[in-house]
Amino acid sequence: MELEERARDSADNCIACTSCVAVCPVTKANPDYRGPKLVGPAHNRMHFSDESDYEDSLKLCSNCKNCDITCPNGVSVATLNMLERAKYYKAHPEKHTQADQMLSHNFQMADMLKSIPFGRTCANIGMSIGEAMGMMGAMGIAPQRKSPRFATKYFREMYKEIKQPEGLTKEVLFFPGCFIDVNDPEVGVAFVKVMNANGYKVLMDDRFKCCGSPLVVGGYLDEARSHADNNVAIINEYAAKNIPVIACCTSCSLMLKAEYTELFAQEEMAQAAKNVYDAFEFLTILAEKGELKKVHVSSDKKFIYHAPCHLRAQGMGMPAVDLLKEIGVNIDSADAGCCGMSGSYGFHKENYETSMKIGSELFDKINASGAHKVVCDCGTCREQIKHGTNAKTTHPIQVLAKAYEQ
Amino acid sequence: MSKSDVVVIGNGFAGLMSALVSADQGKKVTLLSYGAGTFPLNSGVIDVLGYDDSGKAVANPAQAVSAVADEHPYKKIGTQALEESVKFFQDVVAAEGFPYVGSLNEQQWLVTGVGTLKPSCLVPESMQGSKCFEASEIVLVGIKGLKDYYVDMVAENLAKELGNDKKYTVVTVDPHYQGARDLTTKDVAAWMDTEAGYADFVSQVKGNAGAGKVILVPQILGLKGNVVYKKIVAELGCPVVETTAMPPSVNGLRLRDVLLSALKKKGITVIENAKAEEAVIEGSKAVAIKAGGEVRLQTYNADKFIVATGGFYSGGITMRDFGEAKEVVFGLPVECDCVEERWVNKQLFSDKKQTFAKTGVRVDATLRGVNESGNVVLENVYVAGRNLSGYDFCFEHSGNGVALASAYKAAKA
Numbered sequence: 001m002e003l004e005e006r007a008r009d010s011a012d013n014c015i016a017c018t019s020c021v022a023v024c025p026v027t028k029a030n031p032d033y034r035g036p037k038l039v040g041p042a043h044n045r046m047h048f049s050d051e052s053d054y055e056d057s058l059k060l061c062s063n064c065k066n067c068d069i070t071c072p073n074g075v076s077v078a079t080l081n082m083l084e085r086a087k088y089y090k091a092h093p094e095k096h097t098q099a100d101q102m103l104s105h106n107f108q109m110a111d112m113l114k115s116i117p118f119g120r121t122c123a124n125i126g127m128s129i130g131e132a133m134g135m136m137g138a139m140g141i142a143p144q145r146k147s148p149r150f151a152t153k154y155f156r157e158m159y160k161e162i163k164q165p166e167g168l169t170k171e172v173l174f175f176p177g178c179f180i181d182v183n184d185p186e187v188g189v190a191f192v193k194v195m196n197a198n199g200y201k202v203l204m205d206d207r208f209k210c211c212g213s214p215l216v217v218g219g220y221l222d223e224a225r226s227h228a229d230n231n232v233a234i235i236n237e238y239a240a241k242n243i244p245v246i247a248c249c250t251s252c253s254l255m256l257k258a259e260y261t262e263l264f265a266q267e268e269m270a271q272a273a274k275n276v277y278d279a280f281e282f283l284t285i286l287a288e289k290g291e292l293k294k295v296h297v298s299s300d301k302k303f304i305y306h307a308p309c310h311l312r313a314q315g316m317g318m319p320a321v322d323l324l325k326e327i328g329v330n331i332d333s334a335d336a337g338c339c340g341m342s343g344s345y346g347f348h349k350e351n352y353e354t355s356m357k358i359g360s361e362l363f364d365k366i367n368a369s370g371a372h373k374v375v376c377d378c379g380t381c382r383e384q385i386k387h388g389t390n391a392k393t394t395h396p397i398q399v400l401a402k403a404y405e406q
Numbered sequence: 407m408s409k410s411d412v413v414v415i416g417n418g419f420a421g422l423m424s425a426l427v428s429a430d431q432g433k434k435v436t437l438l439s440y441g442a443g444t445f446p447l448n449s450g451v452i453d454v455l456g457y458d459d460s461g462k463a464v465a466n467p468a469q470a471v472s473a474v475a476d477e478h479p480y481k482k483i484g485t486q487a488l489e490e491s492v493k494f495f496q497d498v499v500a501a502e503g504f505p506y507v508g509s510l511n512e513q514q515w516l517v518t519g520v521g522t523l524k525p526s527c528l529v530p531e532s533m534q535g536s537k538c539f540e541a542s543e544i545v546l547v548g549i550k551g552l553k554d555y556y557v558d559m560v561a562e563n564l565a566k567e568l569g570n571d572k573k574y575t576v577v578t579v580d581p582h583y584q585g586a587r588d589l590t591t592k593d594v595a596a597w598m599d600t601e602a603g604y605a606d607f608v609s610q611v612k613g614n615a616g617a618g619k620v621i622l623v624p625q626i627l628g629l630k631g632n633v634v635y636k637k638i639v640a641e642l643g644c645p646v647v648e649t650t651a652m653p654p655s656v657n658g659l660r661l662r663d664v665l666l667s668a669l670k671k672k673g674i675t676v677i678e679n680a681k682a683e684e685a686v687i688e689g690s691k692a693v694a695i696k697a698g699g700e701v702r703l704q705t706y707n708a709d710k711f712i713v714a715t716g717g718f719y720s721g722g723i724t725m726r727d728f729g730e731a732k733e734v735v736f737g738l739p740v741e742c743d744c745v746e747e748r749w750v751n752k753q754l755f756s757d758k759k760q761t762f763a764k765t766g767v768r769v770d771a772t773l774r775g776v777n778e779s780g781n782v783v784l785e786n787v788y789v790a791g792r793n794l795s796g797y798d799f800c801f802e803h804s805g806n807g808v809a810l811a812s813a814y815k816a817a818k819a
């Protein structure tokens with residue numbers, strides 16, 4: 001059922017204060033971008049007679065949400081941008097590039113490779129060769145980057161081999177998200193360890209699809225809607241059984257908690273959102289109830305933390321940093337704004353320069369910090385950090401899992 | 407989230423200063439932020455009192471403040487707290503390498519973005535308009551493609567203010583801008599932060615610089631504190647003055663960044679996008695605030711709360727039905743002269759204060775909300791900034807001054 005309050009109507013709350021323009025990282029890095037106020041709220045309010053009319057620079061928005069974080073009037077600026085973008089591509093499907101197609105549909109590629117013997121190994125070799133021969137650029141993908149490699153075993157396969165302790169009475173359902181599932185499954189393994197140590201059995205449901213974030217950014221809104229409907233139905237099924245759904249990727253959790261409802265304004269989505277938690281949000285709730293496993297870390301290894309914009313947009317501070325500090329980890333937040341990657345954004349050849357310019361402040365802070373590792377909840381932020389610095393990266397759940405092991 | 411000593415609600419000038427003063431008292435502070443405060447709008451200058459009740463220009467803010475009406479926040483705050491707050495602020499920004507000049511005993515003069523003069527009390531080094539007074543020649547720098555800065559008009563107006571015995575020269579700098587959108591001062595400031603941009607600018611202006619001159623520029627001297635200002639003054643060998651600006655105001659953003667950096671050093675936790683929605687009250691005390699969070703509110707416990715949510719202008723006070731104004735988070739009593747005929751003074755730029763602008767939370771001398779009989783409503787909840795009743799910041803030019811002094815007093819209490 002359609003909700004009465006729709007994010008798409010929030011453009012009317014805009015008072016043109018320009019706070020969003022002041023903080024938009026793309027506006028700062030790229031003089032061709034006309035900025036959130038103009039392409040979002042103002043453009044939306046013009047109600048062009050021709051549905052397909054388009055502000056050209058709108059394609060430069062990365063959906064990083066810094067505008068939303070800063071808007072004092074509750075305008076869902078980034079979502080307005082994404083809705084406008086979708087409208088345009090619906091009218092002009094031919095404008096989608098090969099890179100849009102690939103970067104928005106990585107989940108299809110991942111599934112296909114899994115079904116072919118040695119598919120992933122071959123694909124990884126293929127990527128190495130492709131990168132070496134400069135084929136990425138021809139496909140519209142930033143040739144400077146190393147594409148994330150497919151894990152030889154996805155998390156969904158590893159999960160089946162994990163022996164969870166007998167007799168765990170409490171359950172949570174894990175939403176791994178594409179990056180953890182196919183590129184960085186060790187994060188999922190660490191999550192299971194942490195939850196088990198706290199008395200929770202971790203469930204998986206193979207019906208889950210990609211959260212749809214890359215589809216939205218690519219302008220494939222109808223496909224994103226079908227993913228949303230699929231995932232929301234599953235989440236609500238588990239809600240009925242009082243089983244919470246947890247994500248370790250902050251872009252996935254933002255999508256499930258907020259963006260579905262903003263984009264599509266359906267009551268079931270708002271309902272499902274109540275049953276979704278970011279991993280450290282959930283662990284913090286356990287800690288507040290005195291139910292979190294106690295552990296103390298006595299190592300002076302220094303960590304630096306990067307807060308993903310999609311976590312900052314969730315309005316709950318930095319639960320991972322607070323929790324890790326609490327157990328004695330020497331960790332400090334870099335506070336250096338957006339890393340510039342924004343999921344698939346920075347992989348586009350034409351966004352590469354903007355992406356690296358945005359990230360430079362963070363790279364400088366990391367390089368100057370002398371930290372042993374960079375901790376960050378988002379997989380593509382970690383890719384960007386590895387690309388822009390020589391630092392090693394890790395997910396906070398891996399730090400906690402390690403603390404539990406000692 | 408473990409319990410804090412103090413939770414500050416609101417991240418405008420009043421909120422950031424409340425947090426800093428509280429932390430300076432050794433308190434564990436959490437700041438709930440939503441939006442970016444008025445920083446991108448105001449020029450990051452601290453007006454204490456520009457005009458008195460009769461609309462007369464104030465020459466000595468300290469003196470004028472001691473003569474304000476009883477309802478005025480300054481009366482409740484007291485001159486001692488005001489003086490201490492000014493010192494505190496100047497120490498904080500100086501420690502961050504971004505000193506503000508001025509004192510409570512005189513006004514500083516700003517050149518506005520249209521070339522008029524206006525008083526303020528504390529200003530960054532780059533905005534000391536009074537440097538123009540002694541100069542024999544003002545070199546006005548325009549920027550090709552810059553939106554909303556008409557250098558010829560600035561020159562014309564400034565000549566009216568400062569007299570025709572000075573020489574006014576206009577120079578237009580070409581930033582070689584290739585982008586597709588209108589150029590803002592923020593874009594030009596970012597260009598000045600690059601080595602190439604800075605060198606390009608200097609090469610186009612240097613020929614006009616020299617002894618006895620002042621270079622007047624829009625707000626473009628870099629985004630980071632006064633780094634570019636110091637460099638360029640040394641290089642050009644004469645004073646350089648920035649005007650006030652259209653939003654997004656570069657100096658407002660500089661001040662915000664500098665204060666946020668000070669907050670971080672003090673270990674203050676800032677929660678972004680965390681709109682305070684409801685208070686948990688036990689007896690005559692608040693114990694927690696529920697705020698922000700997509701989907702579910704997070705709870706922030708504390709012993710003390712400071713509400714710096716910006717009043718009517720920033721959503722701290724709302725009025726659903728006429729006459730039913732209320733402070734949003736704690737429901738503190740709001741006083742206003744809610745008679746429709748008196749509410750708005752139809753002459754927008756009139757010589758009278760606007761009734762609606764004076765609407766705010768009724769507080770006592772401790773800056774806690776009080777009911778009509780003058781009794782404190784919530785013992786541990788203090789009010790700061792534009793939430794306060796009894797003044798029209800726009801009419802009297804006292805916005806950031808009241809924010810600063812009330813923040814200081816609320817935090818010290």
Ligand SMILES: Cc1cc2nc3c(=O)[nH]c(=O)nc-3n(C[C@H](O)[C@H](O)[C@H](O)COP(=O)(O)OP(=O)(O)OC[C@H]3O[C@@H](n4cnc5c(N)ncnc54)[C@H](O)[C@@H]3O)c2cc1C
Pocket residue numbers: 072415416417418419420421438439440441442443444445447448449450451452453454680681682683714715716717719720721722734735790791792793799803804805806807809
């Ligand atoms: C255009 C303009 C120009 C000005 N120029 C000057 C000038 O040159 N000099 C001067 O001294 N003064 C100036 N002022 C006045 C000055 O900016 C303000 O009086 C002063 O800064 C107010 O500070 P504040 O912190 O009380 O409020 P604000 O700056 O409004 O900050 C309040 C903050 O609280 C947030 N908030 C609101 N509700 C909640 C909630 N429920 N939970 C969490 N956060 C919340 C708001 O989003 C906002 O970020 C100007 C004002 C305007 C509008």
Ligand code: SF4
Pocket residue numbers: 023024025026027035036060061062063064065066067068077078081
């Ligand atoms: S989502 Fe990010 S890039 Fe897009 S307008 Fe907002 S701040 Fe700018």
Ligand code: SF4
Pocket residue numbers: 013014015016017018019020021036037041070071072073074075077
């Ligand atoms: S911050 Fe919000 S209100 Fe201000 S210009 Fe942007 S969208 Fe409009």
